[in-house]
Amino acid sequence: MKQVKIFLFGIGGYGSFYVNALSDWKDKDVVIEGICELMPGMEERFPIIRERQIPIYKSPEEFYAQHQADLAIISTPIHLHHPHVKACIAHSNVLVEKPVCAVLSEAEDMLRWEQETGHFVAVGYQLNYDRNLNALKRDILSGKLGKPVCMKALQAFKRGYNYYHRNNWAGKRIVDGCPVNDSPVNNSSAHQFQNMLFLLGDAMDRAAEVKAVEAELYRAGSYVENFDTAALKVTTAEDVPVYYYTTHNMEADQWGPMSEFCFENAVVYLGKDYGQGPLMDYVAEWKDGTVHDYGPVPTAWSMQKLEDAIECARNGGHPVCTVQAAMSHLRTVLWLSEMPVYPVSEEALILEEKNGDTFYRIRDLENIFSRCYEEKSLPGGRIPVEE
Ligand SMILES: NC(=O)c1ccc[n+]([C@@H]2O[C@H](COP(=O)([O-])OP(=O)(O)OC[C@H]3O[C@@H](n4cnc5c(N)ncnc54)[C@H](O)[C@@H]3O)[C@@H](O)[C@H]2O)c1
Known part of the structure; x- marks a missing residue:
């Protein structure tokens, strides 16, 4: 070899x-x-x-x-x-x-x-290399699930002072004169958003184009220059609405990932509770009663991307997550960089010291985002902001 x-x-x-x-x-x-x-x-x-x-x-x-x-x-x-x-x-x-x-x-x-x-x-979006998600994408492309109707996902990690001070660019819009636009959408929780755009791409190695972005962006952490909580509604070129919710400002260390992808003939769930707590598998339920478990959501240390890159470097070919496949995410981030960021009002913030770190939590955010996720809506005034 x-x-x-x-x-x-x-x-x-x-x-x-x-x-x-x-x-x-x-x-x-x-x-x-x-x-x-x-x-x-x-x-x-x-x-x-x-x-x-x-x-x-x-x-x-x-x-x-x-x-x-x-x-x-x-x-x-x-x-x-x-x-x-x-x-x-x-x-x-x-x-x-x-x-x-x-x-x-x-x-x-x-x-x-x-x-x-x-x-x-x-x-290096590891979800795009995952064989289970590739199988789901193949079924989407073959029409097995019908046309996409609506996608939504939520993924959040609690992040505080230490995360934002680990380098000179975390949470920044510009660093050393270069745009960086670091945020949970662009970085820590990028995967589930990218996954939706990638699954909607018209070929295995392409992501759907994005034609419009609506969003509400919030800043809770005093050390954050960009935003640390976001709710997005993105519309693809094929008119599929894609909702995404993410934050660094909640109580639990991690929230989600959960997602629901609605197609004409089936809904694909991640994190659905079938009686034993949220199941971290992508499960498709067809209207005719057929159910298929596509397998577990990959972790941050999933190294299929490395295996694929080595294989292509050795034998030719192109790994599946191409530059094109990453560009809709980038376009969305650039759209967001033009939008206002609302500082969360002081009364709505809880300052928390835990495990040698300091966190800013947004009061009631879990309920607000859960309702938004359920309704497929943006918070629209439910998060109090500075006048
Ligand atoms: N795929 C994932 O799940 C995942 C998770 C976390 C981060 N990332 C990505 O990984 C990248 C790095 O993020 P990070 O959080 O590790 O950043 P970081 O700033 O914590 O670490 C970057 C590393 O690069 C080194 N470095 C910086 N400039 C260099 C230079 N000119 N020459 C040599 N080394 C240099 C730094 O010393 C540091 O060790 C980002 O693109 C980030 O989005 C991906």
Whole structure:
């Protein structure tokens, strides 16, 4: 089997998942050829670096001056994806973490570079690579569920001071003069929103185009420049309404994911309670009584994307989450960046100290969002904001 050499670019944050996955990789013909990371202490954190004498560089140029790699995996901050893909694509295929980048013209550049170099750029939305969700998408494309009517999802993680202070870009709109538009929609809870656009795409490797975005964006955390709570209604080019709810400002550590995808002939549920609490499987219920369980929702550490990128780097082909498939999400984020962000009024906020962290909660948000999710509506005045 052809050996696949991997260049890991950014390993101190989410990139650590790739180091850990590759440390235990079964296929011994996959090697980490080198790493680019600015943060010190990586040798202590990842024993594999010393064990396999993996060199660490401060720039991709230094790495490529001495090495060749079949696949570069980029897990650096969002606003650096464009220059970092540019630095790698002439030499290697690229798996870049989601979101693809911060500006539309940057994504267009990536499409052009793919043509010019013959290398692929794949984007790291792990749900898009999941074989169960691929099976659901195949059934949607074949018409088995009928035409899509309406989609909705909710996914939220509690995030506080520590999350927003782990780097210089969390929660920012602009960093070092570059747009980053970091938010739960663009970053921490991006997956379930992307999943809906991807499932509605007209081919396995495409997402639905978005033609309109309505949204209500709220800022609760005093350290957040962008927004940390959002309710969206997005309309696809095929006129399918897609509702999405997300927040960092609730009581529980995690809420959801849950979703309900309505088609002419069937509804697909995630998180439906069949009597033993929410079932974290995608289950389709057809009007004629047929039920099919498509399997569990993938986790953040699901590494099918890495497997697929290695397979395509070795044998050709393009991993399923293309730049095009990530662009509707990016367009939505750019739409949101033009919209007002409402500061939540002080009376509606609860400041919570927990586990060495500080959180801002929005009073009654769980009830407000549950009702919105049920009704397929935006909060419209139910969250009190500063005058
Ligand atoms: N797929 C997922 O589920 C998932 C989850 C979390 C984050 N992400 C994505 O991963 C990416 C990184 O997010 P994060 O939270 O880990 O960010 P982070 O800022 O916490 O970590 C980024 C890492 O990149 C390094 N880095 C920054 N600039 C660099 C440079 N010029 N050269 C070398 N290294 C550099 C930093 O030192 C750090 O180790 C983002 O695109 C994010 O959206 C994906």
